[in-house]
Amino acid sequence: MKPEAGKPKRRRDIPTSDKWDTTRLYASHDSWLGHANRLRQSSEATAQLFADTIPTADTLVSALDAYDHIMMEAEKLRHYAFLNLTVDALDHTNRRQQELMLQLDAAIEEAWSFLTPSILAIPEETLRHYYRDSPRLQPHSVRLERIRRLGPHTLDRTGQHLMATYGALADASHRAFSALVQTDMVFGKLETPVGSKALERSNLSWFLRQPDRTLRAAAYQRYLGAFDAHKHTLATIYRGSIHQDIYQSKIHHYTSSRDMVLYPDAVDESVHSTLIESIRKRLPTFHAYFALKRQALGLDRLKPYDLFVPIVKASPVHIPYDEAVGLVCASVSMLGRDFCDTLEQGLLDGWVDRYGNVGKHSGAFTASCYLSDPAVLLNYKEDVLQSLFTMAHEGAHAMHTWYSIRHNPFSRYAYSILEAETVANVHERLLASYLIDRETDVQRKAFLLEQQVEGMLAKLLRQTMLADFEHQMHCGEEEGRPFTLETMRSVYRDLLVHYYGPDVDFDPLSDLEFLTIGHFYQAYYVYTYPVGAAASLVLADKLVAHDPEAIESYLALLKRGGSRYPVDSLAAAGCPIGSSGTYEKAMDEFAQAVTAFARALENVSSRT
Template sequence: MKTTTIPNRSEVPTEYTWDLSSLYPSDEAWYKDLDLYEEKEKLIGNFRGTLGASAEKLADWLDFYRDLGILEERLAYYCELRQTEDEGAAAARAMTGRFTIIHARINTACAWAIPEIQAIPDERMAQFLEHPRLEEYRIYLKKILRWKPHILSDREERLIAMMSESEGTCQEAFSVLTNVDIDFGSIDTPEGPRPLSQSTWSSFMEKPDRDLRRRAYKAFYQQFEQHKNTLATLYAGSVKQDVIKARLRGFPSARAMALFPDRVDEAVYDNLVATVNRNLGPLHRYYELRKRVLGVPELRHYDVYVPLVQSVKRTTPWEEAVDIISKALAPLGEEYVHTLRSGLLGRWADRYENKGKRSGAFSAGSYTGLPYILMNYKEDVIRDVFTLAHEGGHSMHSWYSSRNNPFMHYGYTIFEAEVASTFNEELLFRYLEQEAETKEMKTYLINKRIDDILATLYRQTMFAEYEQRIHSLEEAGEPLTVDRLRSEYRTLLEKYFGPAMVFEPESDMEGLRIPHFYRAFYVYKYATGISASLALAERVLSGGEKERADYFTFLKSGGSRYPIEALQVAGVDMGSPEPIAQACQTFAQLVERLEQLLG
């Protein structure tokens, strides 16, 4: 869909939007189920005090809680996806607001359950776990029991549950500020004024006109600069919540609490940062190459996304992108490709930008609904073809997980999710490089792949290092002022980008515009994910049926295994720093190939 202006939501053709009817056919149907959800609150108390009586009584509660959870997930996904269509739409925000209130109340009403389960004597629980009626809940129960040292009393858990409604306030305010309230204006181009937004930003940064990039960069960051105190206050508030919650639950740090659910040792996080820091040489070498090829006296922050091969122009309509992705993923078999292709050409995806729509891209797979994809697809940005393959990987992971596991443990971790998505990107790159008919196209694609690995491995590790620094400051009692947040981020910018880069005064505002920081210690999983996926892609493509079957065992495992174990089944050990080092080596080899192609 070509457009020179950003349309209103009502102006987007229906066939380009997602069809949420697999969740609910209408808002009215959603409200009807919301009433049913609210009514179920009255039944929760009937189970209290019964869970330790027998395996059957425990199973009765878990059956009720499972059905409540399935209903809750459907309600949540529908209203949240509706809200992302237009963050300023009052009707969708009202739905989300009402659900959030009821959800918080039901969470509070259920707060007694986990402590009561954990109070069941170990010997009796061991007997319960052997009962046939608890078979589908066995993994879920074992995960609950693992949390036993960090679960508080019934009264304390109830108080925490009552506070849950306000937990997302900082993130919600950040989203409204950056997606709705801030007007980034427009940029004058040779084709006339073009709107600047968080979605069009990436397109501007890839333009060959350096002055255009500079003006877009300055205009973009000027808006963040004008809201620096609000942004810093919101992020500092989010960090404080992380630290308080960790202390309440008896964890030594916010990071330890964040890694605990996945049973990931903090050494995995430290190994990632340390290994990448030991391999910054190829990254600095790449930026030096950029500086030489672009012929600029000083490399600036707005110079790092523009393709080094300017002669290659490519426009890829949505349907063509789906064709390319289908061919690239052929090694995964007919079923995988047919399912994904049908979804992308059907209405799994909300394809294009509209006013108020949430920026970026994501996949939203649930147990009962289709694995939806939000895109802000631009035909002239080849990165968006890779993004579509990436989100398709997430959606297919959800597709297989939901069809091979019971609800209570079908959900895979984010640690695993980033493997399935970046695996698809690697297959897409290899396919496009193989099909490239000219040296220019091959050079362009290698440059593109370098930039993708850089963004996922190096950049996300920089983000992870920043998160750890900021949370450590809060835990040490250091005030998180706007100047301190910016100085910490600038230090990391200078370390990761190296001596070739000259930053703007406002460049360190980047650290206050990253949405993922509001989900603490999340971004490191991108870096571990791409390291695992590079190893697995090589294993699948160079192997046979067993290697492919191992990968599908991973896709189907859902939450039946912890992520390190699930990846070991697939054929890679993320408990070791070796996959990270190999990923850095792959990056170094690509940089060397690019140097040779560019002469």
């Protein structure tokens, strides 16, 4: 059942069929609390059995098996608390539950803080004997190899214990940001063609796509105005997050925050640098598109609230949720009937929390739990085409998780963000190709080609710019050049001007946009979007062509989970991410997409 237009609902008013059923995890909050209390006691008691020594292969296997059991149960508890909080941050019970979960996580980490130093203390020759003497150790081999690789960055038992007690504080900045932005901020209402409509983080894109430029400007300025009112607080929170990153990197003997984030996945820092350098070299390609857009809209200069409005005035989009599921599944038909049936059933029956409500997390995500089905959060809107692509994106994450769980033990089912974003971008690309190839209406086809260009633009240009800004912020603090709000705004404005070029004229508040980016609180996350987008082009083109080997290698990528490092895993699937050639190909594809759209736009003009 779709929600009433223009009227945000409270969580209790959302139909059961449109939201997660968390009772599949725990029957009630009290049931969850009982399990949490028992797990805390079990974790402490079990950890004490192994805390002193790991003298034999059998003891090591038993310790790892026990730890996995504790962590699987903790993940399930965390999953339940997280899902409840993200759909209704206004509910006191949900907020309290999340705080209790943070305490439980810290207690488990503290109790088991001995495990990694104990493993590192085992001599290499002894570990080889363990593998020979105990086949039961083999499922843990990937984790053991990764633990030992991180040896130089792992503290001794005392240090690990101290860091475990500190763990609950590590996410304080992100939680403060979320509480302020998701719960406390109010953006008011604006008059629209469909009546008075509340402006929210989850529907800003709807306002920015409206044909009325005055309305777009009002929404943009109202939105950033709310952040302007809290700019000093938000800047302080963000700097606090950067300081946390730097502190952690120093404590663990990394050369930088970037090194700390990339090293565990064996991603060389050059991958991040190559991305930024490659996209910067091709900025004129993006600028040419902005010039095309400015001319097509008949404007002297583009303003930031003009960047998302469609050039092509196609008929209004109206794609009911069930129809969207059908389109998403049809676009991946080359992956086989089992794949499509699983995806369809999941999207229709229980995986997805479909529509927005007051207090719900804006945007979209997929949450994984080894003991449960994937959980997909959407804020689906029938009249926004991007909602369809978001469904495809998150559906890809869900299927990635579904396959990984069924082909890997718990210790290696979690895959990297790089692999995740590559897979999700593949599915967006497949959906775009499916819709464009089957569209016969000239104007609608031009509209779809424009949306394809805009999607590539968002990933390759905007997300690279954000990665560039984030890196400059961390480098400045690490090099002893602390930023104030004013200098942060100056850096961000310079990047806006540089990346978007001469045809875009930014507003006085545009340089506050960086304060709205929640992903900045997960350091060096945003770079995975453009890397994944670029890498996905290679795979998607082969899948569209129904290449049997490509289909097999793609499904193998989904099944690998976290069993290999991401650079190696993606290379095995045919996606090299360490080469500038990958980004050159992506930019060439973007240029071709712009050319195809320009031709389609001429066809539309010739018929009007």
